Amino acid sequence: MDLIRLLLSSSWKILILAGIVSLVSGVTTTSLIAFINQTGLNYSTLNASVIWTFFGLCFLRFISNFLSQSILIYISQEAILNLRMLISQRLLASPLYQLEKLGNNRIMATLTDDVQSISNTALILPRVCVNSVIVISCLLYLCWLSPTVFLIILFFLVIGITSHQLTGNKASSNMTLAREQQDKLFKNFRGITDGTKELMLHYKKRETFFKDLQANAESYKHENVVGMSIFALASSWAQIMFFVAIGIVIFILPALKNTQTQVLSGYVLTITYLIVPLDAIINSLSAFSKAFVALDKIKSLDLKLTTPAKEIGFEDNLKLLTPSPESGEENLKLLTPSPESGEENLLSFSDSELFCQRLELLDVTYKYQSEDKYLFTVGPINFTFSAGEIVFLIGGNGSGKSTFIKLLIGLYIPDTGKIIINGKLITAEEREWYRQHFSVVFFDFYLFENLLNLGKTISDEQISDYLVKLQLNNKVQVKNGVLSTTALSQGQRKRLALLTAYLEDRAIYVFDEWASDQDPIFKNIFYTQILPDLKSKGKLVIVVTHDDQYYHLSDRIIKLNNGIVEYDKLQQQPL
Numbered sequence: 001m002d003l004i005r006l007l008l009s010s011s012w013k014i015l016i017l018a019g020i021v022s023l024v025s026g027v028t029t030t031s032l033i034a035f036i037n038q039t040g041l042n043y044s045t046l047n048a049s050v051i052w053t054f055f056g057l058c059f060l061r062f063i064s065n066f067l068s069q070s071i072l073i074y075i076s077q078e079a080i081l082n083l084r085m086l087i088s089q090r091l092l093a094s095p096l097y098q099l100e101k102l103g104n105n106r107i108m109a110t111l112t113d114d115v116q117s118i119s120n121t122a123l124i125l126p127r128v129c130v131n132s133v134i135v136i137s138c139l140l141y142l143c144w145l146s147p148t149v150f151l152i153i154l155f156f157l158v159i160g161i162t163s164h165q166l167t168g169n170k171a172s173s174n175m176t177l178a179r180e181q182q183d184k185l186f187k188n189f190r191g192i193t194d195g196t197k198e199l200m201l202h203y204k205k206r207e208t209f210f211k212d213l214q215a216n217a218e219s220y221k222h223e224n225v226v227g228m229s230i231f232a233l234a235s236s237w238a239q240i241m242f243f244v245a246i247g248i249v250i251f252i253l254p255a256l257k258n259t260q261t262q263v264l265s266g267y268v269l270t271i272t273y274l275i276v277p278l279d280a281i282i283n284s285l286s287a288f289s290k291a292f293v294a295l296d297k298i299k300s301l302d303l304k305l306t307t308p309a310k311e312i313g314f315e316d317n318l319k320l321l322t323p324s325p326e327s328g329e330e331n332l333k334l335l336t337p338s339p340e341s342g343e344e345n346l347l348s349f350s351d352s353e354l355f356c357q358r359l360e361l362l363d364v365t366y367k368y369q370s371e372d373k374y375l376f377t378v379g380p381i382n383f384t385f386s387a388g389e390i391v392f393l394i395g396g397n398g399s400g401k402s403t404f405i406k407l408l409i410g411l412y413i414p415d416t417g418k419i420i421i422n423g424k425l426i427t428a429e430e431r432e433w434y435r436q437h438f439s440v441v442f443f444d445f446y447l448f449e450n451l452l453n454l455g456k457t458i459s460d461e462q463i464s465d466y467l468v469k470l471q472l473n474n475k476v477q478v479k480n481g482v483l484s485t486t487a488l489s490q491g492q493r494k495r496l497a498l499l500t501a502y503l504e505d506r507a508i509y510v511f512d513e514w515a516s517d518q519d520p521i522f523k524n525i526f527y528t529q530i531l532p533d534l535k536s537k538g539k540l541v542i543v544v545t546h547d548d549q550y551y552h553l554s555d556r557i558i559k560l561n562n563g564i565v566e567y568d569k570l571q572q573q574p575l
């Protein structure tokens with residue numbers, strides 16, 4: 001509920017307006033029924049003013065109904081937009097280890113399925129609101145017509161709704177189980193997209209994989225069928241309660257109390273009209289139940305969506321997320337920062353701030369940990385790096401090189417120890433700023449087609465020159481800073497990643513096994529031309545490598561073994 005409050009808090013004024021217009025719409029609907037009831041069945045009172053009043057009410061009902069639905073549609077879509085932005089923003093602000101722990105499947109399932117479930121309710125929410133007003137005003141009208149009839153209807157309404165709620169709880173637990181299966185299904189779907197080649201090649205593997213997928217899909221279907229059927233049962237029961245109520249009013253009431261047929265038909269008209277909106281409300285409850293399951297799932301990601309970023313100690317992107325704790329309003333505004341407000345400038349650091357003379361790591365350690373046990377520890381690590389140095393980081397598989405790199409560049413937060421750049425200690429406040437010193441090509445890099453030339457004035461011609469140097473000019477063109485394609489071989493894509501790093505022109509370069517999938521000629525160019533070129537520009541270059549034939553070209557070699565520095569030596573004859 002906190003989350004819903006937060007999502008709607010930005011549009012509370014429009015929400016009040018929607019409430020007023022919905023009220024007008026509902027009251028007009030009931031007035032129309034009352035009007036038909038009072039005058040329509042009595043032809044002797046028919047005159048011009050009655051007809052004008054009738055058409056006036058029709059017009060008011062049309063306008064207010066249209067307006068209330070439109071406003072509510074706007075509000076619900078705005079809430080979805082805010083939810084998408086909020087989740088994406090908090091995901092980007094979450095510590096890397098938390099995202100790695102959640103895994104891509106859960107994150108993707110939330111960004112697509114959970115947001116979709118909430119979107120579905122957003123589409124029916126306007127109708128539910130308008131229908132609720134109609135039901136309430138019809139009930140009030142009934143109460144005015146006859147308190148006895150009102151009490152009969154209310155009695156059956158309470159029985160219908162209570163029994164619906166009780167069975168609905170059981171259905172919700174099935175919905176929750178179905179949602180759990182959805183996470184597993186997403187894992188299977190990733191297997192299809194990422195493991196297509198392996199699955200195509202191996203019949204047995206494909207068969208086993210498919211069986212697992214089928215089991216998960218069937219389990220998902222089963223839980224949904226059970227959950228939905230329970231809801232269908234509950235809805236049918238609630239609806240039949242209403243017909244029973246009508247039966248009592250028509251068949252039993254006249255026997256107990258002398259009631260005119262005309263008055264009786266008035267009750268029946270009102271009650272019959274009540275059934276349609278009530279039916280719509282009851283039928284939409286299953287969608288709401290699914291949305292609550294989705295909200296719970298989003299909460300379980302522990303992204304702390306409703307807590308202001310400042311209070312939850314997200315060390316990252318603090319400057320991007322500075323909500324006002326009182327209302328949450330500021331939070332939502334900041335989801336779409338406007339250039340005029342200057343908010344976009346908050347994260348742009350001037351290049352003069354981002355130099356690196358000296359980078360020190362003092363007793364830095366990091367532990368991967370699961371609930372109860374430590375899985376792997378890196379450190380304690382003590383290094384001092386200087387500008388214009390080429391450092392090779394070597395070690396066997398699983399020795400901790402990539403973990404060390406993530407620590408060094410500020411993606412992992414050290415458990416103990418200090419990182420100091422140019423004499424400045426890096427604390428939570430500075431971490432975002434600190435990361436801007438690095439250009440990194442990760443082993444599992446991601447290539448953004450259109451994020452090539454950020455904030456720099458580099459012409460397409462200059463970029464084309466780099467493409468020539470990287471021997472990619474026949475494959476890729478650049479127009480307005482956007483690459484024509486990234487559909488290339490793995491080695492060529494890695495060269496494009498290198499181009500991105502080059503254009504970033506940062507103080508420290510880190511390459512995680514960059515050369516491993518380059519051909520011998522380009523591997524040679526990398527070690528003998530590109531690295532010295534960066535060094536000559538005063539960059540600190542850290543290279544994770546297994547290419548021992550080039551070890552002599554570094555200024556310094558650091559070897560890791562089981563997370564600990566095995567040796568750290570300066571080369572006799574560096575480059």
Ligand SMILES: Nc1ncnc2c1ncn2[C@@H]1O[C@H](COP(=O)(O)OP(=O)(O)OP(=O)(O)O)[C@@H](O)[C@H]1O
Pocket residue numbers: 100368369375376395396397398399400401402403404
């Ligand atoms: N997300 C993680 N959660 C838990 N343990 C991890 C995680 N990532 C890596 N590890 C553990 O940390 C150890 C070091 O991994 P790391 O990726 O740093 O090694 P590496 O030296 O880069 O290996 P390689 O040369 O194979 O890339 C591994 O033994 C692995 O078990």
